[in-house]
Amino acid sequence: MEKYKVVIVDDHTLFRDGLKLILSNTPEIEVVGEAADGKEFIDKFAKLADVIVLMDIEMPVMNGIEATRLAIECNPDSKIIALTMFEEYEYYYQMIEAGAKGFLLKNSEIDQVLRAVKDVSKGESYFSNELLLAIVQNMSELKTSQSKTDNLSEREIEILHLICKGYSNQEIAEKLFLSKRTVDKHRANILEKTGSKNTASMVMYAIKNKIIRI
Numbered sequence: 001m002e003k004y005k006v007v008i009v010d011d012h013t014l015f016r017d018g019l020k021l022i023l024s025n026t027p028e029i030e031v032v033g034e035a036a037d038g039k040e041f042i043d044k045f046a047k048l049a050d051v052i053v054l055m056d057i058e059m060p061v062m063n064g065i066e067a068t069r070l071a072i073e074c075n076p077d078s079k080i081i082a083l084t085m086f087e088e089y090e091y092y093y094q095m096i097e098a099g100a101k102g103f104l105l106k107n108s109e110i111d112q113v114l115r116a117v118k119d120v121s122k123g124e125s126y127f128s129n130e131l132l133l134a135i136v137q138n139m140s141e142l143k144t145s146q147s148k149t150d151n152l153s154e155r156e157i158e159i160l161h162l163i164c165k166g167y168s169n170q171e172i173a174e175k176l177f178l179s180k181r182t183v184d185k186h187r188a189n190i191l192e193k194t195g196s197k198n199t200a201s202m203v204m205y206a207i208k209n210k211i212i213r214i
Helices: 013-024 038-045 064-074 089-098 110-121 129-138 154-164 169-176 180-194 199-208
Strands: 004-009 029-035 051-056 079-084 102-105
Touching: 004 013, 004 038, 004 110, 013 029, 013 110, 029 038, 038 051, 038 064, 051 064, 051 110, 064 079, 064 089, 079 089, 079 110, 089 129, 089 199, 102 110, 102 129, 129 199, 154 169, 154 180, 154 199, 169 180, 180 199
Parallel strands: 004 029, 004 051, 051 079, 079 102
Antiparallel strands: none
């Protein structure tokens, strides 16, 4: 069975060792490296191909945001998942802008970690369910700047905002007095225009382009 290769980057040795132990006992995953800060990661592993990086955000020497940015510069195909805490919302935009493909809570169950690794390895984005729920609960205003939204129409921005708030297509249709078929079409257009593959990708797009605030 082909394994997913993972590198762990975190400044807390106990957390790193614990995560490595858990992942090493998962048949689908092989831990191929670890680093205590962003600089060590860049020096040792930034040019590795076909690996998934689990990247802490707040670290000494070089934080996860700068390390992610440099990794993408070295290897545009880098696949980085941010390891985060609930209260680190302020860093989401910066991590997405730097090139992160997913977000995992540090206390995630192993099945969530495996799902994140699988999704990101396929080129998709990932948000843990808890983080998506927290984003929905902490969302605020809508921004409609056309210059930053790939020519999304005002209606598409409105629908994207509701998608990020957790509404289903049927619920959006009822809320906006549209047919579900019309909402389905708008959703398909949003996916195409934003280059998104799933809801997590659309949420990441909305955060990066400041369509939603958290």
